[in-house]
Amino acid sequence: MSEPTSPAAHAAHDIEATAENLREELVRLGIQKQALERELAAVAAHLGSVRQTLDALRDLVPATPSPPSRGTAAEPAPGRQPAGAPAAAADRAEAHARRTYGRLTEQIMEYFAGAGTADLRARDVAAALGRDSDSGSINAVRSTLDRLVGAARLRRTGRGLYRANPS
Secondary structure, X not given: OOOOOOHHHHHHHHXXXXXXXXXXXXXXXXXXXXXXXXXXXXXXXXXXXXXXXXXXXXXXXXXXXXXXXXXXXXXXXOOOOOOHHHHHHHHHHHHHHHHHHHHHHHHHHHHHHHHOOOOEEHHXXXXXXXXXXXXXXXXXXXXXXXXXXXXXXXXXXXXXXXEEXXX
16 A cells, blocks of 8 residues: 655645746747747838828828918818828838838848858848848848748758758
8 A cells, every 4th residue: 555645745846847847938938939039020111111101191191281372272281281292201111111121131142242151140131231220220131041941042041050052
């Protein structure tokens, strides 16, 4: 017949099980924290892009239009823009955003073209391009590197390491 477990042994077992559960929770929370930090960095980068586009729109669309001449029905009401003006401004802002977005990709590809067969970290690439001022900028470089790997324009050679594809 087995000996009944003592209250002290039972308490020790409970403490050990609780500690194991907490260790597992710690790992899970660490992973969740990293995912949230990446998501926050992506949102911050997108927020900057949206602000830049809005600034471009503000520069393109005058804040107060000139008053209409009296007696001309073809002119818009005071304080209103002709329908084509905001659309044209939005098109110009979108084109500007596309050029800005593509510029990072071009800068990265130029940098890797000069790096030869070296393995490079995202942080080093960001620093070389002057985009290491905050984690959002570095993560924008990291995201672009991952997209270039997906498009087979770069290669991942290890954890966090990238290399230009041989031509």
